[in-house]
Every structure is written in C-alpha cells, then in structure tokens.
Amino acid sequence: MAAVVEASGLAAAPPVCVLVLGMAGSGKTTFVQRLAAHLHGQRCPPYVINLDPAVHDLPFPANIDIRDTVKYKEVMKQYGLGPNGGIVTSLNLFATRFDQVMKFIEKRQNASKYVIIDTPGQIEVFTWSASGTIITEALASSFPSVVVYVMDTSRSTNPITFMSNMLYACSILYKTKLPFIVVMNKTDIIDHSFAVEWMQDFETFQDALNQETSYVSNLTRSMSLVLDEFYSSLKVVGVSAVLGTGLDDFFVQLSKAVDEYERPCLEHCVQLWGPWYKKDMDLLERVQRRAAKTIRGLECLSYEERLRELGLFNLEKRRLWGDLIATFQYIKGAYKRDGERLFDRACSDRTMDNAFKLKEESKSGEYRPEYERLRKTLEKAQNKQKREQLEHLWKDMGSVCVQGSTLAGSDDASAMGPSELILTRGTLDEEEEEERESDTDDIDHEVTEESHEEPAFRNFMQETRMKYQRRSNPNE
Numbered sequence: 388m389a390a391v392v393e394a395s396g397l398a399a400a401p402p403v404c405v406l407v408l409g410m411a412g413s414g415k416t417t418f419v420q421r422l423a424a425h426l427h428g429q430r431c432p433p434y435v436i437n438l439d440p441a442v443h444d445l446p447f448p449a450n451i452d453i454r455d456t457v458k459y460k461e462v463m464k465q466y467g468l469g470p471n472g473g474i475v476t477s478l479n480l481f482a483t484r485f486d487q488v489m490k491f492i493e494k495r496q497n498a499s500k501y502v503i504i505d506t507p508g509q510i511e512v513f514t515w516s517a518s519g520t521i522i523t524e525a526l527a528s529s530f531p532s533v534v535v536y537v538m539d540t541s542r543s544t545n546p547i548t549f550m551s552n553m554l555y556a557c558s559i560l561y562k563t564k565l566p567f568i569v570v571m572n573k574t575d576i577i578d579h580s581f582a583v584e585w586m587q588d589f590e591t592f593q594d595a596l597n598q599e600t601s602y603v604s605n606l607t608r609s610m611s612l613v614l615d616e617f618y619s620s621l622k623v624v625g626v627s628a629v630l631g632t633g634l635d636d637f638f639v640q641l642s643k644a645v646d647e648y649e650r651p652c653l654e655h656c657v658q659l660w661g662p663w664y665k666k667d668m669d670l671l672e673r674v675q676r677r678a679a680k681t682i683r684g685l686e687c688l689s690y691e692e693r694l695r696e697l698g699l700f701n702l703e704k705r706r707l708w709g710d711l712i713a714t715f716q717y718i719k720g721a722y723k724r725d726g727e728r729l730f731d732r733a734c735s736d737r738t739m740d741n742a743f744k745l746k747e748e749s750k751s752g753e754y755r756p757e758y759e760r761l762r763k764t765l766e767k768a769q770n771k772q773k774r775e776q777l778e779h780l781w782k783d784m785g786s787v788c789v790q791g792s793t794l795a796g797s798d799d800a801s802a803m804g805p806s807e808l809i810l811t812r813g814t815l816d817e818e819e820e821e822e823r824e825s826d827t828d829d830i831d832h833e834v835t836e837e838s839h840e841e842p843a844f845r846n847f848m849q850e851t852r853m854k855y856q857r858r859s860n861p862n863e
C-alpha cells in the first residue's frame with residue numbers, strides 16, 4: 388500500500404531514474420523484473436532500459452534494449468575481443484547515441500514515473516568506464532537519479548566479504564555522487580538483519596571478525612571504523628527479488644533518496660548566497676565559533692577539517708554570507724539529527740536576525756528560483772562537457788577507423804558514427820531514425836578508454852617522460 392502512495396506521490400514530478408548496479412549474480416535483473424512487475428501492478432508502468440549487452444534472456448519487457456542496437460557477439464568476433472572487451476566496446480558504442488535515449492525518456496516522461504536501468508553483470512564495466520560515466524551524467528543532469536546497489540546477502544555472511552562489498556558500494560557512491568540505496572537481496576535465504584547490525588554496532592562486527600583468523604581481518608577491522616560515516620547516512624533495504632518482499636520499504640527509501648537529490652548541495656549554497664550578502668564578518672566568526680563549540684570531540688574535528696577542506700575557515704569578506712549558509716547547510720547535512728535544531732537555535736538568536744531573514748526568504752520561495760537558475764547554468768556547463776566527451780569518443784573511434792574513411796576526417800563525425808544505432812523497443816518514433824549499416828569494426832576499445840583519462844594524468848605522464856629524457860640526455 389505504501390508503495391502505491393509513494394508511486395502516486397510523485398505524479399507531477401519528472402521521472403526518477405533508478406540505476407541498478409551490483410556484482411555479477413547479485414540479482415539485479417531479477418530485482419528489475421520484480422520492480423517492473425510491481426509498478427505495472429500499481430498501474431504505474433516504468434520505462435525500462437537494459438544496458439547489459441551479454442544477457443541471454445531478459446525476464447522483463449524492455450522499452451530500450453542495448454541488444455537491439457549492438458550485437459555483442461559480433462563485436463567480440465570482429466575485434467577478436469574477450470567477453471569483457473566485447474561488453475565494454477558495446478557499451479561505448481551505445482553511449483555515443485545516448486542522446487537519443489534521453490530524447491525517448493523525455494518524450495515518455497508524462498507516461499512513466501520511473502525509469503529503471505539494468506546494467507551489465509560485470510559491475511566495473513559500467514562503474515569504471517567512460518561510457519558508464521557519460522550515461523550516468525546524462526541521466527543525472529536531467530532527471531532525479533538514484534543509484535541502487537544490489538548485493539547478495541546470502542553471500543555476504545562472512546564479515547570480510549561483507550566489508551569488501553561495502554567498500555565497493557562506497558567507491559561507487561563517491562564515483563557517481565548520487566543518492567544511494569543498498570538493496571540487500573535474497574532475504575528469502577537469509578534475513579539481512581545481521582548485516583544491518585554489523586553496520587550499526589561496531590562491536591558486533593568486531594565479534595564476528597574475531598572468528599576470522601585471516602590476516603585480512605585486521606585490515607577489515609580498521610576499514611570498518613573508516614566506513615562508519617558512510618554507514619550512518621546509508622539507506623538500506625532488505626528485499627527478496629524472487630518473492631517480491633521488501634518493495635514497500637524500497638519505495639519509501641527511494642522517495643527519500645529523490646528528496647536528497649533535490650536538496651541543494653553545499654557548493655551550490657556557497658555560490659548562491661555568496662554574492663548576495665557581503666557584510667558582517669564578525670557575525671560569521673561568532674556563528675562558526677558557536678557551531679564548533681556545539682559539536683565536540685571527534686565530530687568537532689571532522690567538522691573543522693571538512694570546513695577547512697572547503698576553504699570555509701579562510702574567511703574572505705566576499706564569501707562571507709555564503710560561508711555562513713554553507714556552514715549551516717553542512718551542519719544540517721552532516722549531523723542530521725542535531726543540525727536542524729542547531730540551525731533553528733542560531734536563527735532565533737537576537738544577533739542572528741539576518742540569518743533568520745535568510746531562512747524566511749528561503750521558505751517564501753526566493754531561494755528556489757535562484758537555485759533553479761543556478762542549476763540550469765550548471766546543467767548547461769555539464770551538457771557542454773558531455774558533448775565534448777562524446778566528441779572525444781567519436782574522434783577516438785574515428786582515429787582507429789582506417790580502411791578508407793576515417794570519422795576523424797569527417798566534417799560531422801556524429802553524422803556517421805560507427806554504429807548507426809536504432810533503438811527499436813517501446814518507442815513511437817523509431818521510424819524517424821534511418822537504419823544504416825553498423826560499421827563497428829573500427830573501434831579499438833582500449834584507445835577509447837584511454838582517451839578519457841584525466842588531463843591531469845596525461846600532464847603527469849608527459850612531465851615524467853620529459854624528466855626521464857632530461858636524465859638520459861643531460862646535455863640537451
């Protein structure tokens with residue numbers, strides 16, 4: 388029932404993109420199937436996208452299926468690639484046409500409240516590839532997007548395996564920077580409460596670790612301390628994709644995650660408020676001192692460190708009010724339980740009239756339009772970056788496309804991509820697209836991947852090379 392409420396509660400909102408990731412065999416596909424069936428049952432049909440080119444049988448009808456676009460086995464055969472190389476290259480090809488997918492989603496946004504995306508079994512193919520980043524960023528810059536990390540609970544009963552799984556989840560969270568839900572799947576085999584206890588109670592986890600004699604257990608012990616902060620804000624749901632249990636709770640968490648996506652982040656606040664209020668340095672210092680006093684011990688340390696990291700302790704006049712708001716936003720975010728109270732107390736203080744005014748303004752809606760404006764500006768910049776990334780991808784593909792015609796030499800590379808893909812499922816406008824030959828032969832997936840290395844890394848390599856040259860030819 389709760390799911391019905393949740394599903395219908397988002398009626399007027401843009402569709403929520405649910406990116407389903409997880410280790411091979413964790414149950415992603417079964418979970419997507421279950422979610423889709425559940426939403427169909429609620430008369431809230433989702434828009435389903437399959438990004439796994441190597442899956443044999445899809446147990447759910449996909450509106451867009453990468454297999455309709457790229458023939459994974461052909462790609463493997465033609466380039467002499469292994470299975471992983473074939474999947475990476477297929478995903479790269481698909482990413483070059485992801486703008487089409489975005490158009491389909493936009494067209495369907497009134498009909499579907501959820502877009503569910505199943506990803507390749509080999510998780511790193513998506514999370515650590517250029518195409519995975521392009522796809523994630525394209526979705527997240529246009530729609531509220533949430534990462535759902537599916538894990539096999541029955542295979543995580545060993546504390547060391549559990550920790551490895553959590554470390555992986557943590558790395559994905561930092562990579563995607565999106566709201567994150569951990570779905571502990573297969574609870575029909577084993578209840579997930581043991582894992583939740585491990586996350587909430589450090590000592591219980593230590594007890595479990597004490598049973599382990601492996602040398603890794605020491606490392607795991609230290610890592611569990613580090614992960615404490617990650618756990619504290621993590622949304623966890625126990626689910627059985629096979630039985631369909633836990634879905635109501637999942638939708639509750641999903642709704643919270645969407646709220647999180649909508650909430651302005653700290654950096655936005657600094658940019659937003661900074662230029663508006665440029666006065667009263669003393670006030671900010673007083674507030675910061677008070678905030679630092681309120682949060683003691685370890686918390687105080689991490690709070691100060693974080694502020695320093697963000698440059699908020701270097702009080703410059705021009706960012707003064709941005710700092711103030713950012714400080715409070717940070718407190719609110721990092722210390723959810725106390726933050727709101729602290730914020731209210733500070734705002735209602737007589738010396739905090741201005742801060743109080745700011746809060747009122749944000750309530751009366753002045754904040755929102757400004758944030759929207761800011762978001763649009765950011766989106767524009769992101770789109771530009773995305774276009775540039777895509778152009779890179781095209782160029783790389785073109786540069787290895789020898790035999791007569793190279794895309795790199797073409798005036799409009801995007802007009803004659805290596806795979807003129809047609810997305811055939813569940814779309815009304817397929818006919819608009821012309822079917823053209825796929826000339827996927829010209830892709831070298833390694834070159835494609837390398838082209839997306841950070842410029843900083845390239846500079847580093849260049850400098851190192853020059854250093855070696857200088858050393859070997861000191862007279863030059």
Ligand SMILES: Nc1nc2c(ncn2[C@@H]2O[C@H](COP(=O)(O)OP(=O)(O)OP(=O)(O)O)[C@@H](O)[C@H]2O)c(=O)[nH]1
Nearest residue numbers: 410411412413414415416417508572573627628629
């Ligand atoms: N008992 C039980 N088995 C499950 C559950 N969910 C999935 N499975 C089984 O786990 C196996 C893998 O499920 P998939 O849905 O194919 O997992 P996946 O993560 O999509 O797999 P890849 O795409 O190959 O990585 C299948 O045999 C499923 O039947 C569950 O909730 N309970």
